[in-house]
Amino acid sequence: MMKSVGLLVFALLWTGSCLQAQSNQPNILLIFIDDGGNADFGFQGSDLMPTPALDKLAKSGVMFTQGYVSASVCGPSRAGLITGRYQQRFGYEENNVPGYMSENSKLLGDEMGLPVDEKTIGNYLKGLGYKTGYYGKWHLGDADKYHPTKRGFDEFYGFRGGDRSYFAYEQIPHDDKKMERGFGQFEEPEGYVTDVLADETIAFIENNKNEPWFAFLAFNAVHTPMEATEEDLAQFPQLSGLRKEVAAMTLALDRACGRVLDKLDELGLDKNTLVVFTNDNGGPTDKNGSVNLPLSGTKSNHLEGGIRVPYLISWPAQLKKKQTYNYPVSTLDLLPTFYAAAGGDMSDLPSVDGVDLMPYLQGKNEDRPHETLFWKKGPRAAVRQGDWKLIRYSDRPAELYYLPEDISEHNNLASQNLEKVQELFTLLYEWELTLEPPLWHLKRKFEKYDIDRMDRYR
Structure with missing residues (x-):
């Protein structure tokens, strides 16, 4: 009898400790935008782009003055972030866009994507008991085998390709532009895509508020096509052309971020939610009117304007507010930072190139996170x-x-x-x-690699 009671007590204590450990796991929200200009946010010094929600986020945690991506274009940058590894280590060096071919001169089409043997942030966090959701632009492979629901994400609402309209298509130009719910359920959005992606993320948070969750909110804003609502355009009568469009789209982006962040407050999840806001590469100034100054260069080149991006981290339960961090960090660091915060053992990540940023941000390690x-x-x-x-x-x-x-x-x-x-x-x-x-390269026989504009926008 005493033995049975002892076993029962042990079981209750063990269950309680597991529940306590799980309750201490932070929720994780990654807000990842597309083609934003380094100078186009209030917290980055803009007096033209009102971004009150993101400015508030910046004050609630850490703002990085030297945040870097692992590539100056969309697909490779995302591949590096989602694996925590330099994407060149597995051949994802070039953007996965039409016009590329394999080494044996075979046109690849939809077959370009994140190799299926690479583990993602979603895979790692699911292994720690997290509910995982991905909302927005994927751009890591159009083929079914690369689909987010097969790469560690329980839920998906977004599109597989690199861009699409911000409004519903009457006739969809290509399959990778279709909005998709889950796997294979295609449905055009009812509303402006930036708003819809926020709605979907909010629903995911509400549905999983009692368990640890990871939401990857990958806005396609402010990537082309340049499309804004008339109401947002009307807020910038002093501007014209691309600059007016990107200002209106940034206003909508900030508003959408604010609604998601407000939902955390409403549900009482704000203190123990680790929130990151960053960008996939520098702004393509000639395409979307973005501004990277005082940085030279743009998307597609290796000047600072192509690879240095806005970068914020907030976690009120663990990080002091109103911090500025001046050493270089990388989006490669997000996977190990999230994994460690969720209770993972860093020895599980032997091939990851990023580092856990928390010891540096909490003052436990005063060295540079990256010397090189x-x-x-x-x-x-x-x-x-x-x-x-x-x-x-x-x-x-x-x-x-x-x-x-x-x-x-x-x-x-x-x-x-x-x-x-x-x-x-x-x-x-x-x-x-x-x-x-590289797993693929441009099909033209003589490729001039410096065709991307090297304008410095001084």
Whole structure:
């Protein structure tokens, strides 16, 4: 009898400890936007773009002055973030868009995507008991085998491709632009897509408020096509053209973020929800009117304007408010940061290139999270070691910048620092030896890799 009572007490204590551990797991909300300009948010210093919801989020936690992505274009950047690994390690070096082919000259079409043996944030967090949902732009493969519900996400509402209209299509131009609920249930949105994605995320949060959840909210705003509501356009009578469109779209984006964040407050989930806001690459200024100043460069190149992005983290239960963090961090860090916060063992992530940011943000580790960061697309590449940055081109000499004194990359110091150039070239070559060949490349026989505009928008 005593033995039975003892076993019962042990079982109750063990169950209680498990429930307590689970209750301490934070909810996780990742807000990931598309093609935003570095300077186009109030918390980034804009006096033209009103972003009160995101400004409030910035004040509630940590704002990073040197937040980086792992690629300057959409698909590879997303592949790096969702795996925590440099995407070149598994051949996801080029954007997965029409016009690419495999090494054996086979046109790939829908077959370009995140290799199925790569684990995602969704896979890792599901393994820790999280309910997972993905809302918005996927762009990690159109084929069924790459579908979010097969890559660690319990729920999906969004589209598989890289862009689509912000309003319902009367005639859908391509399958990857279809809005999809779950797997294979296609339905056009009733309303402006930015608003609808917020609605879907709010519903997911409400439905899972009593268990730990991870919501990946991947807005397609402010990527082309440039489409805003008449009501939002009317808020910017002083602007015209693309600049007016992107301002109106950013206003809608901020409003949608605010509604999701307000729902956390309403449900009492705000204190123990880890919220991240960031962007997939620098703004393509000529396409959507975005502004990256004082950074030079744009989406598709390795100047700071192509790879440095707005980056916020808030977790009231663990992080002090109104912090600014000045060392470089990467979107590669999100997976290990989320995994550790959720109670995961970091030894489970031996091949991940990112780091858990929490010890750095809580003052437990005063070192740099990364001494070295890399970028690569074809023969073009860049490496940052400490505060020095080398950019390698295919058609002209490399450039060297000392970023603390030259954030706009105006003063090329390569000819004055040949030893530093050689040192950084060596680092870059050694890193490239660890990578896999690209899984696809442009079908044109003679590709000029620097066709992407190198305008500096000084």
